[in-house]
Amino acid sequence: MLDWFITLHPVIQATLAGVFTWAVTALGASLVFLFNEVNQKLLDIMNGFAAGVMIAASFWSLLAPAIEHAENNGYGVWSFVPALVGFIVGGIFLRIIDAIIPHLHIGDDRDDAEGVDTNLSSTTLLFLAVTIHNFPEGLSVGVAFGAAALGVESATIASALVLTLGIALQNFPEGSALSMPIRATGASKGRAFNLGQASALVEIIGAALGAWLISEVTVILPYALAFAAGAMIFVCVEELIPESQTNGNKDIATLAVLFGFALMMTMDVALG
Template identity: 55%
Template sequence: MIIDWLKDFNPVVQALFATLFTWGLTALGASLVFLFKSINRKVLNGMLGFAAGVMIAASFWSLLAPAIEMAEQTNTPGWIPAAVGFLAGGAFLFSVDRILPHLHLSQPIEKAEGIKTSWQRSILLVLAITLHNIPEGLAVGVAFGAVAADIPSASLAGAVALAIGIGIQNFPEGAAVSIPLRREGFSRFKSFMYGQMSGIVEPIAGVIGAFAVISMKPILPYALSFAAGAMIFVVVEELIPESQQDSNTDIATIGAMIGFVIMMVLDVALG
């Protein structure tokens, strides 16, 4: 069983394996470009809604709830690290969002955000997805670091469940990058390469997150809440608005509910 196999490794290595898995599912989703040249807007909305649902559920079940429980075990009011870390995570993504040049799906190049640049539309699209893969990788890394810190409310099974949930929602994200690039005239191979590259930041963020909480155990509740705040910022600022752009709002909403339930079940059943 995967959990028994992971027990033999250092938590940082565990986080690396887990985030390589999530990156791999991003690449697998991006590989759909070899089969399809375009993606139906309804399908895309459902994918984006699904990703949003997974991230919302993971933010509470896998990150905020354990953070509150950990804080209370040290006689600290649970809401303090939860609130401080959550807002700090949102502030971090807000700052990166203002600085890093990127372009949301279906937006004209004139609406690119961040520092003005002459970069091509394709690069800006990839950077938009890369931006919200940072908190995903960080969340997985922090979860594995929490297990190493010997926190009763943290379990290896729960960290694995989070990695599985993030990986599942990375699959449609990879397709959501590569297929639109193909439609814009890129070769299938180049579209695939750009799509999978959007997930390369997850192993980096995962290793950093795991190492940080192992080295500085007192920050763990704050780190978990930080990752939750960063993910919610992405959901509210990008995924939900993008999925609600046209008349297919019900499909996106249903996708979000399905994603939420799947992540909740994974965390409760395995964690």
């Protein structure tokens, strides 16, 4: 059924995958037309689940293929180096972006905005917070398809598709978790939806860029895979997990992390 997809260039594959993850975000953002606010307990569960999915994806879909590729290409006992370097650089890159771009995490007051000082509205800052953290998700999808095209044993089209599905699963609640707080600031439902779905457009760019870089500069493959993993882990630890733990729903949010991790692990191992 997917024969037509397999024959496409990896950049096209990644771009289509990015469009899919964006569409799921838009679907989640569309809930703003049906509800005025999201239940806080449900939001904490969603954030925990998303963190679990991303942590599992970071290892099975990104770090493991990075290490395997290095082992198969002459790194020997140093096969951990590309994964280590890429992972650390990915996290540092996100930290630098966080420090530079003004943004506001969902649930925080306007005075708690991070990044450089700015007069931007709370609505714009909320949008920027989700947007800058969506880029590594798109990048991870792109490098996964690029790795599959290069024949890395554990980086197959199936595993790239599973990663795409995992990202999409956590994008649905993310879309609603952004559009509804924006609506609560006084924005119209249409504007709240538009900002919610637009926050994931960067995933399409990240996916295409990741696949293109891997296709053109193959030597960076293990570093790029680990870079995406480091960036995603940074998002989980810096944003998703703390947000799920600060509203009195720690236990169920933690269980959601475990469930998200288990689900993504199962899909990647069984289907990938």
